[in-house]
Amino acid sequence: MKMPSVAVSAKGLMKWFGEGPARTLAINDASIDAWHGEMLYIVGPSGSGKTTLLSILSGILRPDAGSVLVEDIDIWKLDSDALAAFRLKTLGFVFQDYHLFPRLTTVENVAIPLILQKRNWDEALGEAMKMLEVVGLETRAQLPPVKLSGGEQQRVAIARAIVARPDILVLDEPTASLDGDTGRRILGFVREQLLSEQRCILVVTHDARVFDYADRILHMEDGRITGLEREAR
């Protein structure tokens, strides 16, 4: 059997927030390897450090110690321009609060990663439209995101994150505003589409309804990684 290759490898991560008596250790000596072709979940109680870890792994938040290799590149040694270019080329994100652009239409929001990669505007809008069909929002394409419900905005954020087929997809509570069926359908689609291309998907979630999509589940508590389960798939 072919061994999976490592997509993201983090070693000895530490992260503190705040100063003096309010200083909090958010990540305490965390190390992980995530592989191409797997969906790796990060679960744990509120405040255990899941979002902080995801932000460090995806080049958004600088750790105080430790290293992160993504596709063999030591991302925290890149300068800020190189890191931004690398994130654009390699990573797709869905944040907890979606980060949609209010002045753009829904379809333009989904097209953004393709436009930033210098794809032709009409072609980018065409691809974005196909993604909106997948998440069931083609009739909302020309509306601004504020006209959409929370669950619809979450689906737009997911469509935008996968439209450029990123090597690594990072999802923070991707099903929080979705009903059970929609959440499962969309995560199932993401899994099927991206894992068949050997992409790596990192998911922070509390949503037990979608746990069975995970290949492995990493548990966190008080900033530490306390366990790793392999799901029987």
Ligand SMILES: Nc1ncnc2c1ncn2[C@@H]1O[C@H](COP(=O)(O)OP(=O)(O)OP(=O)(O)O)[C@@H](O)[C@H]1O
């Ligand atoms: N920007 C920040 N400034 C100060 N403290 C922070 C900041 N971000 C996170 N923390 C603290 O770091 C710890 C880990 O937070 P984090 O948001 O990573 O946890 P989480 O497991 O994702 O929680 P949740 O499930 O509630 O989103 C918490 O104690 C939190 O209060």
